Amino acid sequence: MASGLTPVRGMNDVLPEDTPAWQRLERIARETLSEYGYRELRLPLLERTELFKRSIGEYTDIVEKEMYSFEDRGGDSVTLRPEATAGVVRACISNGLLHNQRQKLWCHGAMFRYERPQKGRYRQFHQIDAEAIGYAGPDVDAELILISARIWRRLGLGGLALHLNTLGTPESRRVYRALLTDYFRSRVDELDDDSRRRLDVNPLRILDSKNPAMREVVAGAPLITDHLDAESAEHFAALRGHLDAAGVPYTLNPRLVRGLDYYSRTVFEWLTSDLGSQDAVCSGGRYDGLVAQLGGEPTPAVGWALGQERVVELIRLQERAVDGVAPALYLLLAGDAAETRGMALAERLRDELPGLGIETNCGGGSIKSQMKRADRSGARFALILGDEEIARDVVAVKPLRGNSEQREVPLAALTTEIGRLLGAAPESR
Numbered sequence: 001m002a003s004g005l006t007p008v009r010g011m012n013d014v015l016p017e018d019t020p021a022w023q024r025l026e027r028i029a030r031e032t033l034s035e036y037g038y039r040e041l042r043l044p045l046l047e048r049t050e051l052f053k054r055s056i057g058e059y060t061d062i063v064e065k066e067m068y069s070f071e072d073r074g075g076d077s078v079t080l081r082p083e084a085t086a087g088v089v090r091a092c093i094s095n096g097l098l099h100n101q102r103q104k105l106w107c108h109g110a111m112f113r114y115e116r117p118q119k120g121r122y123r124q125f126h127q128i129d130a131e132a133i134g135y136a137g138p139d140v141d142a143e144l145i146l147i148s149a150r151i152w153r154r155l156g157l158g159g160l161a162l163h164l165n166t167l168g169t170p171e172s173r174r175v176y177r178a179l180l181t182d183y184f185r186s187r188v189d190e191l192d193d194d195s196r197r198r199l200d201v202n203p204l205r206i207l208d209s210k211n212p213a214m215r216e217v218v219a220g221a222p223l224i225t226d227h228l229d230a231e232s233a234e235h236f237a238a239l240r241g242h243l244d245a246a247g248v249p250y251t252l253n254p255r256l257v258r259g260l261d262y263y264s265r266t267v268f269e270w271l272t273s274d275l276g277s278q279d280a281v282c283s284g285g286r287y288d289g290l291v292a293q294l295g296g297e298p299t300p301a302v303g304w305a306l307g308q309e310r311v312v313e314l315i316r317l318q319e320r321a322v323d324g325v326a327p328a329l330y331l332l333l334a335g336d337a338a339e340t341r342g343m344a345l346a347e348r349l350r351d352e353l354p355g356l357g358i359e360t361n362c363g364g365g366s367i368k369s370q371m372k373r374a375d376r377s378g379a380r381f382a383l384i385l386g387d388e389e390i391a392r393d394v395v396a397v398k399p400l401r402g403n404s405e406q407r408e409v410p411l412a413a414l415t416t417e418i419g420r421l422l423g424a425a426p427e428s429r
Contacts, residue, residue: 010115010123021312026108028154029128029306036147038104038130043087045110049077055086055262055290057202066113080112084129085262085287085303086294092133093296102134108308120278120310130284131303133291138235141266141286141302142242148270148282148304149248157314160281162248163269164240165256167204168224168232170264170289176227177203183221190217207257223254235265262287266302274317275310282306326378327357328422330400332370334386342385345395345411352415356422375400381421383414397421 007013014022030040049069056062068080081087084107092098092105108128115121130147132140145162152160167173180203184191191199191206192214198205207218228236243250256267267285275281284304291299329349333342346360359377361370367384374382384396384406395414398406409417 008123010117012122012124018312021315022308025155025308025311025315026128029106029108029151032147032151032154033106033130036104036143038106038132038147041088041091041105041107043081043084043091043107043109045080045112046078047081047087047090049079051086051090051294052079052082054294055089056083057205057262062113066115068112068114082111082113084109084111084127084305085131085290088129088131088303089133089290089294089296089301093291093294098134098291098296098299102132104130104132106130118278120275120307120313122309126308128306128308129303130306131301133301134299135302136288136300138239138266139242141239142246144284144302144304145243145248145268146246148306151306152270155311155315157311157318159274159318160270160272162243162250163253163256163271164243164250165253165267166225166228166232166236166265167257167263167267167285168228168265172227172229172232173204173224173264175229176222176224179222179227180204180206184217187217187220190214204257207255218255224257225252225254232265239266262290262293264288268304272310272314274314278310280307281310281314326380327359328380329356329358329418330374330377330379330382331358331360332367332374332382332384333361334367334370334384337387337390338385341390345383345385345414349415349418353419353422356418381418 033040049067052067053063062082067082069077070079072078088105088107092103097103106129108126110124110126112124114123117123130144132144149162168176181199184195184199184203184206188196188199192209192211194211195206195209195214206214207221209218240250250268256269257263263285265286265288268283269280270282271279272281273279282304284302286300286302288300289298291297291301331342331346333339342360346358349358350356357379359379361373365373367386371382380399380401382398382400384398389395389408392408393411394408395411396406397409397417
């Protein structure tokens with residue numbers, strides 16, 4: 001195949017046989033978030049590059065190495081969004097959604113990062129994102145974690161472990177940062193180039209190093225949980241109390257810092273052992289300073305992002321069956337008159353039985369070939385309409401699943417009979 005006809009590396013097609021799992025995840029997430037009072041927000045794919053430099057942090061891998069940024073024809077630097085939170089906050093500020101208001105919002109869609117593609121890590125990937133803006137207490141931190149836990153239960157997924165940590169308030173982080181800087185400076189000869197560069201800018205980023213050679217150095221670093229101020233410790237204890245009361249197990253992980261600079265206090269990840277090195281399927285935390293950092297009034301906030309590719313893969317690996325979207329009926333048409341009459345009949349059935357899935361044979365073919373298509377479609381019943389049936393004002397109804405016999409039904413009674421067979425009530429006309 002010519003190179004121009006292959007997909008861009010790290011940007012994958014989702015084929016029809018795979019979409020049912022995606023649709024099920026999106027439906028369950030949408031329903032669950034709605035039940036908790038979260039409303040959907042839809043964001044543009046492109047934002048000004050400055051938004052992500054100011055929010056994510058100039059010295060993160062995302063900004064330094066992974067963003068798809070370019071100058072548009074107007075001379076502005078724009079970026080394909082690498083994550084959703086900054087865009088959500090920007091939308092709230094620019095649309096006045098935070099003036100004497102609090103917001104519980106969610107969104108979903110494609111994100112873009114120029115990373116080395118591997119299983120579970122792609123250059124175009126998809127996230128479901130939930131954010132609560134204007135809420136300061138640990139109760140909403142717990143609520144967001146409970147929402148994610150409920151999504152796992154509704155998907156029937158097992159083996160997911162919640163890891164939890166706190167980064168403290170900015171005040172306690174300043175104290176901890178000084179201790180961390182002193183520690184890493186004392187072992188500067190053991191740091192890799194990235195860590196040396198980050199030592200004076202943001203030493204917490206060193207804790208997030210993926211370099212195996214850095215493990216021993218990182219393991220000896222001071223723990224942030226040993227240096228929390230009273231406010232941070234109280235908030236974290238209250239969060240754990242909410243989770244304990246709700247029966248959600250978790251692991252305290254003092255090395256969990258997350259990869260974005262805007263996090264403060266609560267951070268968490270849901271991890272699985274089924275996906276190899278790409279083990280985080282949902283990650284989030286509190287970002288109380290981000291709204292002010294982007295030009296709004298000081299506003300507390302917390303949220304999470306769920307990786308759709310990874311959750312879909314987990315569904316597949318755990319063999320959670322997801323039925324495709326099969327039509328209830330497949331309409332076979334034999335002859336020109338039947339094709340004309342059949343299209344109108346299919347529309348009538350859709351009108352009178354709302355939500356009915358009916359696939360009409362298109363492209364002609366013998367009854368034998370049409371019957372093969374009907375069987376492959378997954379439909380429960382085939383409706384057969386030809387010149388003979390039209391002459392007698394009937395349609396043949398053939399069950400495609402089970403051992404019931406084919407029979408004829410008067411066209412005038414077809415809606416009632418199909419409704420009976422499918423357990424649906426016809427709509428009054």
